[in-house]
Amino acid sequence: MNAPLLPANPAVKRWEKPPSGHVKVNFDASFSNNKINFGVIAIDEGGFVIGGGGGFKDEIMLIERAESYAFDESIKIVCALNIQIVVIFETNNASLVNSVKHHCTDVIVIGARIKESIKALETF
Template identity: 55%
Template sequence: MMRVLDKKAMPDFMTTLWNSWNNRNNFTFRGKEDEAQVIWDKARTLSQEFRICNLINDPLLSTNPTVKRWEKPPKGFVKINFNASVCNNRFGYGVIVRDEDGFVLSCGRDFKEVSSVEEAECNAFEESIKLACKLNINNDVIFDTDNCCLVNKVKYQRTYITIIGTRIKECTKAFVKFKSADLVWKNQSCNLVADLICYKICTEAYTCFFEMDYPLDIHDAVMCDAI
């Protein structure tokens, strides 16, 4: 629909739909119904007010949106990006650990037999914590993921009385191993290297962990983040 209508017609169409829906609700719950001409007049007025508002005020959504990308952690922090993906009826995960300068401390990938995407993301979170402990990282740590459901489960873990909820609680208990730790949601464009590692495990289907000797394509992606 948006490909057919121009920029002026589309707001008129949407406001007409909204007023029609509102009129239906008024009829259903209040027993009141407007004539079609009245609905159109309301929609046209609302659309005009919307255009005037956009001319007077700054738009809520910028017409020149900035491209979000990975950001270096604060001084003294380590940032760990992780992700999970479906690979040939199995779930694989990818993780990369970088310091305050964007220097890669470690990265890797592995397959795990799990039963759901939810469990796969939880497993990736667990493995990220294990990797941080294996590297003897005990200072401030930021765990980045583009899975908002996992972040919400950590934030509201008391309400998730499930097996996954129990595993997430164990993950947050492991935060005591660090000076401070937090799980943060980031846009997918900020998690590109972890996504690439997941993609590679889907296409190459083997487990590996790297330190300084990571593959060239991962190196190029890391450099794009750092520049």
């Protein structure tokens, strides 16, 4: 008999405050009525919300592009808040995380968008 693909008792993950001297910025995107919706929230080391935002874009696009758009918006919020300490960006999109980690070798279209986002990060 083959082993199950998913564990019988999945690991329970929960959100954690950022470490001392850090700000955690969580962002996400979703679709509704042919629009992408996005949200961003910035939280300090005490677990308190220090800023955020959200909105929509009246455009149909791939989820990877929508998540990349939310990432861009999260960078704009960090700049607007003038955060001068280490920022941890958090998302639930593994594809975007991998694209950011491998932005130097990523040659697909979303990789080009990530490279633009990385350049924006270098401004602060």
